[in-house]
Amino acid sequence: MERDSTVRRIRAQQNQNQQNQEHSRDEANAMNGFRSRKHKPEVSAQLLSETSAVVLMLGFVCVLWVLVLISVQQLVISRSTGQFNSVRARKHLERITSVGPRTVGSPENEVVTVQYLLDQVEQIRAESRTGPHSITVDVQRPTGSFSIDFLGGFTSVYARVTNIAVRLEPKTGAQHFMLANCHFDSVANSPGASDDAVSCSVMLEVLHSMANLSTPLKHGVIFLFNGAEENILQASHGFITQHPWAQQVRAFVNLEAAGVGGKEVVFQTGPENPWLVQAYVRAAVHPFASVVGQEVFQSGVIPSDTDFRIYRDFGNIPGIDLAFIENGYIYHTKYDTPERIHIDSIQRAGDNILSVLKHLVMSDELADSSEYRHGNMVFFDLLGLTVVAYPARVGTIINLMAAVATVIYLGRKCLMTSSVGRRYTHDLVCAVCVVLLGWFVALLSVLIVALLVTLTGRSMFWYTHFYAAVCLYGSVAAGKMLLIHTLAKNLYYGSASRVYLSDLFFDVSLLLWCCALLFLTQRGLCSAYVPMMMVVFPLASKLMLRKHFRARGASLQYSVLYLVGLTVPYVHIMFLIWVVFEIFTPILGRSGTEIPPDVVLASIVTLATVILSSYFMHFIYLSRSTKRMLAGLGSVFTLMFVLVCCGLFFPYSGDPSSPRPKRVFVQHTTRRFHALDGSLQSSDSGLWINSLDYTGMQHVTPHIPEINDSIRTHCQDQLPYCGFPWFLPVKFLVKKNWYLPAPEVSPEAPLEFRLVSRQETEQGSVKMTFEVKGPTHMSLYLLPDTGVSLSGWSFGDGTPQFDLSGEYFIFYSHGLHAPAWSFWFEIQSPTASEASPDEGSISLAVSAHYFSGPDRRSDPLESFLKRFPDWTFPSSWISTYHMYRY
Numbered sequence: 001m002e003r004d005s006t007v008r009r010i011r012a013q014q015n016q017n018q019q020n021q022e023h024s025r026d027e028a029n030a031m032n033g034f035r036s037r038k039h040k041p042e043v044s045a046q047l048l049s050e051t052s053a054v055v056l057m058l059g060f061v062c063v064l065w066v067l068v069l070i071s072v073q074q075l076v077i078s079r080s081t082g083q084f085n086s087v088r089a090r091k092h093l094e095r096i097t098s099v100g101p102r103t104v105g106s107p108e109n110e111v112v113t114v115q116y117l118l119d120q121v122e123q124i125r126a127e128s129r130t131g132p133h134s135i136t137v138d139v140q141r142p143t144g145s146f147s148i149d150f151l152g153g154f155t156s157v158y159a160r161v162t163n164i165a166v167r168l169e170p171k172t173g174a175q176h177f178m179l180a181n182c183h184f185d186s187v188a189n190s191p192g193a194s195d196d197a198v199s200c201s202v203m204l205e206v207l208h209s210m211a212n213l214s215t216p217l218k219h220g221v222i223f224l225f226n227g228a229e230e231n232i233l234q235a236s237h238g239f240i241t242q243h244p245w246a247q248q249v250r251a252f253v254n255l256e257a258a259g260v261g262g263k264e265v266v267f268q269t270g271p272e273n274p275w276l277v278q279a280y281v282r283a284a285v286h287p288f289a290s291v292v293g294q295e296v297f298q299s300g301v302i303p304s305d306t307d308f309r310i311y312r313d314f315g316n317i318p319g320i321d322l323a324f325i326e327n328g329y330i331y332h333t334k335y336d337t338p339e340r341i342h343i344d345s346i347q348r349a350g351d352n353i354l355s356v357l358k359h360l361v362m363s364d365e366l367a368d369s370s371e372y373r374h375g376n377m378v379f380f381d382l383l384g385l386t387v388v389a390y391p392a393r394v395g396t397i398i399n400l401m402a403a404v405a406t407v408i409y410l411g412r413k414c415l416m417t418s419s420v421g422r423r424y425t426h427d428l429v430c431a432v433c434v435v436l437l438g439w440f441v442a443l444l445s446v447l448i449v450a451l452l453v454t455l456t457g458r459s460m461f462w463y464t465h466f467y468a469a470v471c472l473y474g475s476v477a478a479g480k481m482l483l484i485h486t487l488a489k490n491l492y493y494g495s496a497s498r499v500y501l502s503d504l505f506f507d508v509s510l511l512l513w514c515c516a517l518l519f520l521t522q523r524g525l526c527s528a529y530v531p532m533m534m535v536v537f538p539l540a541s542k543l544m545l546r547k548h549f550r551a552r553g554a555s556l557q558y559s560v561l562y563l564v565g566l567t568v569p570y571v572h573i574m575f576l577i578w579v580v581f582e583i584f585t586p587i588l589g590r591s592g593t594e595i596p597p598d599v600v601l602a603s604i605v606t607l608a609t610v611i612l613s614s615y616f617m618h619f620i621y622l623s624r625s626t627k628r629m630l631a632g633l634g635s636v637f638t639l640m641f642v643l644v645c646c647g648l649f650f651p652y653s654g655d656p657s658s659p660r661p662k663r664v665f666v667q668h669t670t671r672r673f674h675a676l677d678g679s680l681q682s683s684d685s686g687l688w689i690n691s692l693d694y695t696g697m698q699h700v701t702p703h704i705p706e707i708n709d710s711i712r713t714h715c716q717d718q719l720p721y722c723g724f725p726w727f728l729p730v731k732f733l734v735k736k737n738w739y740l741p742a743p744e745v746s747p748e749a750p751l752e753f754r755l756v757s758r759q760e761t762e763q764g765s766v767k768m769t770f771e772v773k774g775p776t777h778m779s780l781y782l783l784p785d786t787g788v789s790l791s792g793w794s795f796g797d798g799t800p801q802f803d804l805s806g807e808y809f810i811f812y813s814h815g816l817h818a819p820a821w822s823f824w825f826e827i828q829s830p831t832a833s834e835a836s837p838d839e840g841s842i843s844l845a846v847s848a849h850y851f852s853g854p855d856r857r858s859d860p861l862e863s864f865l866k867r868f869p870d871w872t873f874p875s876s877w878i879s880t881y882h883m884y885r886y
Helices: 002-032 040-046 050-073 086-097 107-127 193-211 234-242 244-248 274-283 291-298 307-315 343-361 392-414 418-455 466-492 498-522 526-544 546-552 556-587 597-622 627-645 859-865
Strands: 133-140 144-148 154-159 163-170 177-183 220-226 249-257 264-270 319-324 377-382 386-391 662-674 680-691 737-741 752-760 766-773 777-784 789-793 808-814 821-828 842-850 872-885
Touching: 050 556, 050 597, 050 627, 086 107, 086 193, 086 343, 107 133, 107 163, 107 193, 133 193, 133 234, 144 234, 154 234, 154 821, 163 193, 163 234, 177 193, 177 234, 177 307, 177 343, 193 220, 193 249, 193 343, 220 234, 220 244, 220 343, 234 244, 234 307, 244 249, 249 307, 249 343, 264 274, 264 291, 264 343, 264 377, 274 319, 274 343, 274 377, 274 386, 291 377, 291 526, 291 556, 307 319, 319 343, 377 392, 377 526, 386 392, 392 418, 392 498, 392 526, 418 466, 418 498, 418 597, 418 627, 466 498, 466 597, 466 627, 498 526, 498 597, 526 546, 526 556, 526 597, 546 556, 556 597, 662 859, 680 859, 777 789, 777 821, 808 821, 859 872
Parallel strands: 154 808, 177 220, 177 249, 249 319, 662 872
Antiparallel strands: 133 163, 144 154, 163 220, 264 319, 377 386, 662 680, 680 737, 752 766, 766 821, 777 808, 777 842, 789 821, 842 872
16 A cells, blocks of 8 residues: 555655656747747737738727716706705806906906806895805905916916905814815906806705805814916915915815816825825715826816915915816807706716815814825726725835836746746847837827828817827837837848737836836836836736636637726726816917927827737737738728828817817007117007917918918017007917007007116116006016116015016006006116116017907907808907017
8 A cells, every 4th residue: 555655645746756857848838939940830829810800909999989978967966965056057157247357357257247246245245144164255355465476477466356355164163174175266258167267056956055054163274266367377486375264274175177177187286185085985975086197187288277385385274276177179269158068067066066075174184184195096096986095105106016016926927937038038128129119100100190281280180180190100109119110020020929029028117117117116206106006017918818828828808808908008098098188279279379289188198009009019010910900900090191191180160069279369559669768669459479389370361361471479578468459478389470450549548657866876786666557467577688687676575577588577456446556676787887878778568458348349350250260269369468678
């Protein structure tokens, strides 16, 4: 018996050793298959047909894209709490916007809207008088100034702008407050329904709901309805730096818009204070948030800013910034009307704000937020169904664990015995080079196509036809990468096993995503969770399918299971791609005349193609052929390029159901240039036209032939701000301008400007004091001569701040009953031997902008505007420009 047992043990051990040897040989053969032609018949049986590969990849992408589109259109996914009344909020929205545009200083903004808001608050106070809460209202009219580095840097000055602060607290009082902020003013020529009347309507109803709660709140809420946000964040600055209630604010929620309707997204939080994100995750009924959006927005890539910045930088308090982002094509236009905002958008925003505020004012963190301040949060939602959030330090650990798993997975292959490991390492490096070459060739080809489209005058063809850009630029990017891999497969790899190559390029994708993961983690970016997902899910699915793949090759079952393993990271990646296109495509229609938008959009499409194709390379090498793929992509590109060059896709649309207007600024202006002695040196009048996108006026000229290159203006560098009445410091973005002669403007309230005093200081500088009387909006430009500098002024912290061109831009606005604008500055002139008293030391210009009242229109301007086609949105007003030498 003993002998038989011994024999059985020996035989079992021999069988095990034989199996191990066969397993090692299998691995070595798989590796050596790189140079072996003997596997060709076997490999061919394990490959996918080209049709199957195309159907699987296209079907996978299309299904996930449809899921993303369904999720973003499903505004209210879970059942509403029933505490927020969207019907009543919509009535507020309609009443606020019924007065039309609400620019700062206009009666519509300062009187009508203010009175309506006060009446509604008074009704809420009367209704809740017997409850456990008290409501206090304060109308603030602050005056102040500050410098900001937005739009290249400028200084903002305001006088008697309006804030309506409503303080809700238990009748026993409160020491700690949340701040909820919206703004009720709008840009000129827009009713501003989404930006930001809908947010104020939501806040009124949230106030109504919270005031009528039967259980007293633990802390208080200050609802701030601010009336000067569009003037570059002025009213919020006035509140947070001057209002006595501001000292009790511990955190804030800001409601904004960068589009019209849809879902409101949490696009930035903090700084630090992870408890705010945790509160949103726990309380939000319909979550929609992404730390990727936060880091992109705070990078400055998006040319926009919100009151979040003011509360963060000047109030040193943390907060949550929410904004509507969909349909940015009509943001800040006449089409931003209440009927374009679905009632479900109002309902979801109200449910979320109400739930989050209730959670925060009942929390312990609000009372001592400094204790919970440190640290950041990784947060993102999954198709709006739920939000995933965890501390950044935990994210770092997860990221490093994913990187270690990748290193182990790849390291085992690199450290295999004999020459197999060395050959694999060599192949991996070569494959990385092939992938990088494919990316480079794809990007270069796409940029060449974008430049050709631009040179043929078809720029922005995608503005109304987005998927045309995807077909044109996406086919080029995908086709070039596929061509590089096809050439590598046929010419360089030649006799290699396709199964081996498919595994090799899967490993390359894994390695590159791991590098991205380590890079973002090292930079401390919470967005590193994206490459982490692109490492963990594919690696896990590949390991689980390893035996199946070895046994049956690229079977249909394996292919489907492989794609299922990619579903979670890919659906999230495609959601982020949707967000990027939803935000940036409309922005390119108002980003100025100097940035070629096709180059930008083509680059984004290429990046999206590269990201999505990363793990599809595995399929490319499992496909028996790629000829039909290349032919199909080439045909799509050729067809789209011909159609684009023929002008089939017109950039703009005046369709009322889905407008895509071209944005134009038109000012009827009079310019006056004064000599050093104050006498009038020259003057002219005209219609000054600014195109806000790259196409200039090429599509408008056939409708208005007078707008042509003969009246094109050029910057006169010796004049302050080129000698034209810039409303904001954007001359570096908008350089295509036209000046059509027109009759002189004669405002009923003309600008009054005078030098009050001029005196020399003990330091040898010259201090000049001025006084200005004019409309609600004015811009001051200072251009010192060479060798002359500004040593001080009355704005901000007293330190002059210049813009990108070295000039000084001061933006001014005022509300009702504001006194004359008085200011001073000191200039440090050259030494007496260098000074030229006959020429002066500084050029000063002031422009007046008439956005409201009878002065905002003129007959020549009205006649001119009627000639614009219906697919344009000409935002117009009257202005004057006065230049002086001192």
